[in-house]
Amino acid sequence: MAISWNNLDKLESFKKLQSLKNSVSVAKELSGPDGAKRVAEYSIPMAGGLTYNYAAKQVNAQVLSVLEELAKESQLLEKFEALYNGDVINTGENRMVLHQLLRGQLGKDVMADGVNKREFYINEQKKMADFAAKVHNGEILNEKGEKFTTVCQIGIGGSDLGPRAIYLALENWAKANNTFKMDAKFISNVDPDDAAAVCSSIDIPKTIFILVSKSGTTLETLTNESFVKDFIVKAGCNPSKHMIAVTSETSPLAKSPDYLAAFFMDDYIGGRYSSSSGVGGAILSLAFGPKVFADFLDGAAAEDATAKNADIRKNPALLDALIGVYERNVQGYPSTAVLPYSQALSRFPAHLQQLDMESNGKSVNRFGEKISYVTGPVIFGEPGTNGQHSFYQLLHQGTDIVPLQFIAYSENQTGKDVVIEDSTSQKKLCANVTAQIIAFACGKDNENPNKFFAGERPSSLIYGKQVNPTSIGALLAHFENKVMFQGFIWNINSFDQEGVQLGKVLAKTVLGGKMDGALKAFADLLIK
Known part of the structure; x- marks a missing residue:
């Protein structure tokens, strides 16, 4: 079958997906009688001993069915196959994209x-x-x-x-x-x-x-x-x-x-x-x-292999990408918070900022044509529990709903811990991430408006036993493949970055001294 590169808003499955806006209450799903069953069922094994759980996302069987239609109509697996077989996918620079081949x-x-x-x-x-x-x-x-x-x-x-x-x-x-x-x-x-x-x-x-x-x-x-x-x-x-x-x-x-x-x-x-x-x-x-x-590399390779699965319920990167598009383009959420409950991943959100925002921060399609829908979200994050004492106030009670990506592990890396008030530090860490997922999803009613939590803040959880070479390789590949699939859905080129070039060119102009107008005026403020 020939591959077609179409804008998202031209797809029939996307139009169907738009009709499902706000159709799922994650609070109702998780607090209802089948909440525990949902947590067990809305889960996909990953490589490296990891698991992707999306029970706290605003999806149900109907939404998942339409997302599956979107994946097929967008030919996501066919495009991935073309990429890893060496087709020129980076159209902006006329290059193949081969990082999976590494x-x-x-x-x-x-x-x-x-x-x-x-x-x-x-x-x-x-x-x-x-x-x-x-x-x-x-x-x-x-x-x-x-x-x-x-x-x-x-x-x-x-x-x-x-x-x-x-x-x-x-x-x-x-x-x-x-x-x-x-x-x-x-x-x-x-x-x-x-x-x-x-x-x-x-x-x-x-x-x-x-x-x-x-x-x-x-x-x-x-x-x-x-x-x-x-x-x-x-x-x-x-x-x-x-x-x-x-x-x-x-x-x-x-x-x-x-x-x-x-x-x-x-x-x-x-x-x-x-x-x-x-x-x-x-x-x-x-x-x-x-x-x-x-x-x-082995962990990354094993996770890459899962991205070939045609069943979105067995393909964690593909499903993560599809849900992200639903949140961005249907629910209208502008950003995503990456929240690793592991100090080992202290700089992982910073890497994902570049991976996601440099790849999918585009406003023209693969053919250079202006698009009329939003693309990549703003990515930010900080390790838990530090973030809880920083920006979680806005996440819980702010005017914008921010989807959340939790990452957590049952064991620390050093094996060193202490028992304080009948529990270890690691247990306290895991208790915090568990509590936050439910608090964000279900909220809390209170007659005092200042203490009222609306809930309906969707999140997913990637969890495993420990951060180790294989699991971090799998985690990296998961997000690389998620970004790739989302770029395919939005019909943009996720593999060039013209947005970083203009500033570089102007900086050389400043250093060369051949400038005038506002550029020279700003330079004069700083360069002595």
């Missing part, structure tokens, strides 16, 4: 640049694993013959957010499981205070720096590289003995003598989708060992 092969061989791309990616992973092993066993040492103890990544956007989120997610787990190899630090902001703070906190001679830039021309990253090189020289070291590069084979960094080694990615891997590439692989392999990175 962790496994879902379809046929994909050939590009004269090579089998799966074999190319596997080869780069082996190169990173070999390099990390040599650093760990002392085959690669610093100039004084000492082992490296720290790795520091220099990159911005997707070269920072995803790898940083995953490193933080696994740091305590690795220490508890005796696989922690090296401390990892990150420099991203071109603000010199960022690089200065990091460089002042580490032992420069015992640090390997990873410069991440696919093009080899990213202004902020190259600026920070120069800043770091100055610190290295002042420490009496040769920068070329302390730096490696993650870049493309065609970039000026690829065969430069300024780096100990170079690991390659390509134009088919978008920055925000690059954690499975050398962008995440180099630092995670050095920090935790190559097996941890391999297990992370």
